[in-house]
Amino acid sequence: MNYRHHIIRNFPPNYPLWKKILANMIFFFAGTIIHHRKNLLTKKDLRRALEKLKKGDIVLTGNLRRASHFIIRGPVTHSMIYIGHRTFIHSIADGVEEVSLHGIFTEYDTMIILRPKTCSRKKTEKAVSEAKNLLGKPYDFEFTSGNEKFYCCELVDYCLKKSGICDGICKKAGPIRPQEFISEVFNIIFLSHNLEIKNHRPFLILPIQKIL
Secondary structure, three states, X not given: OOOOOOOOOOOOOOOOHHHHHHHHHHHHHHOOEOXXXXXXXXXXXXXXXXXXXXXXXXXXXXXXXXXXXXXXXXXXXXXXXXXXXXXXXXXXXXXXXXXXXXXXXXXXXXXXXXXXXXXXXXXXXXXXXXXXXXXXXXXXXXXXXXXXXXXXXXXXXXXXXXXXXXXXXXXXXXXXXXXXXXOOOEEEEEEOOOOEEOOOOOOEEOOHHHOO
């Protein structure tokens, strides 16, 4: 998981040069740090998350210190799937890869753990298997549908559909936002200390004074 500025080289075969240049420009500006501050996730959050995490859980995180937060908005800006053994699969600019729990807690600021309300062990294993099969796929800088490249939410949604857990989270046209996974399909298993639910609705409030 490398968020430092570098050249992205993982693209689909025969990808146009101008698209490669544009993708690298997007990565450079979106990954720029705009708030120089300590990470908000705590050791207590880490312990609580470890107690809750189960294979197949969908994990939403917020990288609120970077410029991408202005584009994605909301308390969570990223999504991934937990495959067990403190390891997740997600898609970032370099493509689909594994990341450790330690890597998550040193980079991100908020966390939500979601678990399907109705899901068999077979479907859970299928979702994890589908995620593993996508390792190495390029990032989808164009946010289009398909199975050759994936942005983070597209990866998670693809695994949910292929495993039969649900028919897909987002029914509207356009990219899926991480917060859209907070739906009737899932139970909210864990919230980091800096998030809270009001009126028992799936609407998350991040105290602004805590992130500035």
